[in-house]
């Protein structure tokens with residue numbers, strides 16, 4: 103018998119989530135963001151369930167090539183552009199659309215020879231200060247690119263830093279509008295949060311990532327609970343041992359949990375080497391037999407301990423859901439002080455993954 107842990111991916115949830123996003127942004131095309139191997143789900147496993155998308159966006163050349171070679175004929179956008187001038191050969195060969203965010207990339211384009219013009223996403227730094235040209239330079243950079251025979255279509259692009267929080271998008275929208283005041287052409291601005299909550303940012307192409315996988319960009323499940331989005335990944339394991347503690351007994355490394363009274367606990371085959379967050383404190387939710395219970399003590403490499411008080415019938419072999427259809431990954435992430443993004447992308451290679459409809 104293999105260890106009982108496994109992740110199951112619901113392909114119907116994935117394609118339904120894409121439909122939900124279509125409904126939310128009906129006038130925009132959709133770049134389905136599949137960076138980080140589709141947020142930990144595996145691009146090759148899942149891309150066909152997103153084939154109704156208009157394009158796929160990612161940032162790793164190996165992932166782009168893998169997607170192309172597995173049969174996707176449509177647009178592929180490199181969100182961080184190319185990392186060296188040599189990469190332009192791959193962009194030409196695999197017909198990739200590339201972000202341009204820095205002057206050296208323009209020089210590289212000037213010196214390149216392509217079999218056909220390359221489509222460009224020109225990045226505006228509207229305040230996040232990671233990638234892109236300042237708004238005041240966008241018009242002249244756009245003119246420069248427009249004049250190059252190597253360049254095909256140019257789309258203006260920017261990325262929001264606070265679309266998931268109280269600050270919103272207004273400040274950055276002003277910068278973006280100013281940058282593109284005299285430029286006619288398509289725009290792509292909205293990540294998941296902006297797609298959900300700021301329709302005026304939708305423009306020509308939205309770029310949703312996390313919502314495709316059924317988790318919340320704000321980290322709070324209640325923010326998307328009524329949207330029709332469904333979790334794609336369910337991580338399950340089983341109880342592989344049980345203990346009955348007496349008052350004062352401690353549990354696990356550093357004995358960080360101490361029983362106040364007699365208490366039955368289950369040992370679950372899931373630890374931080376499976377991608378479960380080691381920082382999840384006592385009280386992080388897990389789901390078993392239709393009820394929520396909690397972790398106790400320090401998460402170990404291979405196991406965690408859980409309280410069986412609310413589910414006395416649970417025993418060795420009982421199935422435990424760590425996150426998924428019954429327990430939003432956002433709730434687990436919140437307890438662990440992080441976001442669903444980090445938990446999903448951290449799923450470890452040793453966890454077997456199966457896909458279902």
Ligand SMILES: *Cc1c(COP(=O)(O)O)cnc(C)c1O
Nearest residue numbers: 135181261293294309310311312
């Ligand atoms: C990751 C990323 C996205 C998608 O972000 P989500 O919050 O997952 O929707 C969109 N655009 C860019 C440039 C990104 O890097």
